[in-house]
Amino acid sequence: MNCELIFYLAAKTGLCEKALENSIADTDLNFQTSLFATSPQTLGSLIIDAFDKTNVVFLIGGLRINDNSGVENVLSKALANKSPDDLKKLKNPVSDYDGYLIRQGGQLLIVLPDEPEEITAILSGPVKNYLSDFTGF
Numbered sequence: 001m002n003c004e005l006i007f008y009l010a011a012k013t014g015l016c017e018k019a020l021e022n023s024i025a026d027t028d029l030n031f032q033t034s035l036f037a038t039s040p041q042t043l044g045s046l047i048i049d050a051f052d053k054t055n056v057v058f059l060i061g062g063l064r065i066n067d068n069s070g071v072e073n074v075l076s077k078a079l080a081n082k083s084p085d086d087l088k089k090l091k092n093p094v095s096d097y098d099g100y101l102i103r104q105g106g107q108l109l110i111v112l113p114d115e116p117e118e119i120t121a122i123l124s125g126p127v128k129n130y131l132s133d134f135t136g137f
Contacts, residue, residue: 003056005034008043008071010061010114019116020058023123027131029056040074047109055107056134061114063097071111075102090127094118101127108134 005020007013017034032053037043043062050057062071079087082104090099092113099122100111110127112119 001028001030001056002032002054003029003058004050004054005031005058005060006037006043006046006050007034007060007114008037008062009065009069010036012114012116013060015116016060016112016114016119019119020060020112020123023120023128024131027128029131040069043071043074044078051107056131057107057109059109059111060119063099063111063113075100075111088127088130090122091125092118092122093125094121098122099127101130103134 005017007016010016021031035046035050037046047057047059059071062074065071067073084102084104086101086103088101090101092098094117095113095115097113097118099113102109102111112122
């Protein structure tokens with residue numbers, strides 16, 4: 001199954017991409033492109049475009065930002081009038097910056113911090129089983 005990767009105000013993008021690829025190497029997910037957003041507006045457009053192409057999108061970065069441009073604030077505003085089918089906090093055993101899993105119908109957004117070791121730690125937990133069930137592999 002194809003998926004997209006979006007970096008949002010992220011650091012260590014090359015290392016994060018490698019950590020993500022290694023963490024899902026035993027799945028049927030294949031990245032099509034890596035995209036980059038530096039504003040909430042660009043992020044929104046990229047997410048919409050990504051879901052036009054695939055049902056699984058990984059979003060890395062923006063979790064350490066506490067102002068209006070932080071990913072939690074941006075997604076909160078985007079979801080203000082909608083209740084997703086599934087919304088889970090993905091516990092980060094390495095730091096306080098947890099990830100998120102948001103599913104609406106057949107579309108899945110996985111939000112991760114921009115630290116490679118944190119990506120690996122989060123994706124080695126229950127989210128791996130969720131991904132397996134969601135994508136059917």
